[in-house]
Amino acid sequence: MYNAKAVILGILVFVALSTSPFWSSFIGRDYKTTDIALPKDEKNCLENVEFMRSQHMRLLNEWRDEALRNENRAYIASDGKKWVISLQNTCLKCHNNYEDFCQKCHVANSVYPYCWTCHIIPKGSK
């Protein structure tokens, strides 16, 4: 191999750099929860927490298509409860603390959805 030393050293540096987040997590820093504020009056979301946490964005996409294209404006959850499909008028009625619920988690996960350029954040606007 040409320039074997330089190439192998380069590969090692590359591997070290690209895996650095894993190493840095070993050196101490614990995962901190995002401390999001859950709704006070409502205990249950429409599906279980794990599903909502990981799939809420896909569910919202599906809701949008069902409501806008198929006129299916009601969602019957797995527990049989019926919900009106609306981000603004269903989800945000319980999750009415934008800063401490949506934003906190989105910022912690470095995702910046632009729902709020159109949908109104509860209590006035952003």
Added chain:
Amino acid sequence: MNKSRRSFLKIAGLSAFALSSGITGLTGEAHAKIAPGSYAHGGNALSAKRWAMVIDTRKFKDSQDYEPLIEACHKAHNVPHIPGRQNIKWFWLDSYAHVFPDDMNAHLDERTSAASWPLLCNHCTNPPCVRVCPTQATYKMEDGIVAMDYHRCIGCRFCMAGCPYGARSFNFMDPRAHLTNPVPNPDFPTRMAGVVEKCTFCAERLAVGQLPACVEAAKGRILFGDLEDPASEVRKALAANYSIRRKPSLGTQPGVYYII
């Protein structure tokens, strides 16, 4: 460059491409239904085979009579008032010569030529805007409403070129800068810069059993109903009165009728 290394790179590149396109294929499947629950129509929704509107223009004396309708519409949908040529229009007024250019003659009676005529999306049976949209951001519902999904619109404005009625508006800028804060109707979203919008026949109101905002504000002077139901109010009104539609020769079959 060494021949074998070269062919290795070619094969590696091709495999990477094949793999990545395979992965995108799989994620495509992941878009299939995600929710564990099921979907249903809203309980008290108004429904029809083909929604249509009949405007009895004889009952409107002047442009002032239309003002409450325009206000109701724009308030219900957070339609901004933007001065200039980059404005947004859902429900607006214009002269007979502009609304019905093909039916214009120089000796039209005073009432017709001086009157203001209401304009909105015609919700065509054969809508050119739907035909040209490259993303199905605008589409025709089963009940005849030409609807829009602002989430999907890429802002190419092909629909604006395609619509023969000038019913579509593009958000050249952020509409919120031209709306009050809080917005007039906090239950309805606004739009964002870069998407096209238009009248929706108040699909969101029909879904909860309400008539469109302009129809409600017109207090009986605008009828709204099922064009395929011979017993509906709109059919009865059309049967009993002379009515016209805008640019019928284009074959778009508008769903807005004017009794004159």
Added chain:
Amino acid sequence: MLEKLLTAQKRYYVWLLFLLCVIAGCGLVYLQQLQEGLTVTGMSRDVSWGLYISQFTYFVGVAASAVMLVLPAYFHHYRQFKRMIIFGEFMAVAAVVMCALFIVVDLGQPQRMLNVMLHPTPNSVMFYDMLVLIGYLCLNIIIGWVTLEAERMDTDPPKWIKPLIYLSIIWAFSIHTVTAFLYAGIPGRHYWLTAIMAARFLSSAFCSGPSILLLLLLIVRRLTNFDPGKEAVKTLSTIIVYAMCINVFFYLLEIFTAFYSQIPGHEEPIAFLFTGHGGHLYWVSYWMWAAVAMAFLSLAILIPPQWRTNPTLLPIALVMLVAATWIDKGLGLLIGGFTPNMFEEVTPYMPTGREIAVALGVYAIGALVLSLLWKIALGVKKEVNHFGG
């Protein structure tokens, strides 16, 4: 072959640096457009497409025009074109890149543009336009690169490239036809609703594209001594004359139909373009008349063979021809289509400074792509002594 880019004269790198500076400057203006929205352009509710889409349309034509070299060379075995065919193909690549960019800068929500592929819509002409443009780009990159590589090795190109070349000939016609269908299938826009639109597009493309190619090759000859070949230049300028005659003829057909039928809808856009509205002349009318003058002047020079072959007159005529077709397709087509609007009203349109800056940025990217590709082609030709002259 990329190494050809590393051994150039200083002035070549100064040129690239200049282009990069223009791209960066205009890119900043585009960022501003992304921030503020398309309100920075002169477009409006009534004239909802403007300079960007018109430039897109024009450069689809330039891209398609490569076929004017490829078709004689491969269907009629016209050997004289073989030396410069690669420049036509690489110009097509640069032109398609520009087309794609003009579409992107025109979009209100460019980050969503892949929706066209995520939600394929066969009833939209825009969907087909995307398909044919991507296809044409790939064809020209593959064909150009493979034939140039073969030229360098002094061998015949591999056999599998032949079917692709034949495909690219048909494909070239399709890209501009589909682009014409964007306009010609829209009800209610009188200026566009004409069956001859695709034919007009093609004829205008087949005179303007080769003219741009020839002008650029004349500059290259000055700079590098690469000689496209006297016979080839002569044949190409003959092709240009025929295409331009057909182009002007087609436009006159439009004028006849509009003004002999005297249907107002057909007359009004043309009347607006040339005579303004309500006694008021808009800026576009001056441009349209200039286009008419330049079109006929260029034909007057190009039709007589002794003038056409004159080395000083030819470039002047080509410049006028390019300007005339650019005004017709780059300005008149869009403005005439949107004025008068759907309410028979006139809304004037004029591109803003920032709109022009963004368009110039796209031009600079096109020039950059062209400079890089042509440099490679010239380097190869020099290496294997195919420089001619």
